């Protein structure tokens with residue numbers, strides 16, 4: 010059985026919602042990146058958003074400190090544009106020699122008048138399905 014963890018870094022709650030959906034589908038608990046990783050894992054679902062075209066500093070700190078304990082990092086993100094945070098995450102992973110999975114989940118996340126209502130129930134279900142399929146492929 011692969012060891013899997015789910016962590017989120019959030020400013021407005023969306024990444025927590027996505028993380029809880031992913032974690033529930035995998036029979037795990039979603040935790041804030043502030044809690045770190047208790048033990049090394051084979052796969053880490055990292056739920057995050059984009060802020061002024063950057064990742065949150067706390068997420069980057071978590072990666073620096075605990076990234077080496079995650080065999081494979083799986084990006085699960087929401088942004089107002091619906092564009093992935095992959096580019097920024099890839100940069101951070103490359104800097105730390107971390108393995109970022111090619112598989113990722115991306116959906117819209119509301120910000121002011123943009124992407125209203127997202128992530129919605131459909132997004133949360135899709136994130137859960139993505140996690141079940143991706144975890145099986147470990």
Ligand SMILES: Cc1cc2nc3c(=O)[nH]c(=O)nc-3n(C[C@H](O)[C@H](O)[C@H](O)COP(=O)(O)O)c2cc1C
Pocket residue numbers: 018019020021022023024025057058059060061062063087088089090091092117118119120
């Ligand atoms: C301060 C701030 C800046 C943001 N900047 C961007 C941005 O540059 N590009 C984008 O697509 N979304 C941007 N967003 C939208 C967030 O990425 C989106 O709402 C995401 O779902 C937030 O996740 P969270 O609730 O877990 O923090 C921004 C949101 C906030 C609060």
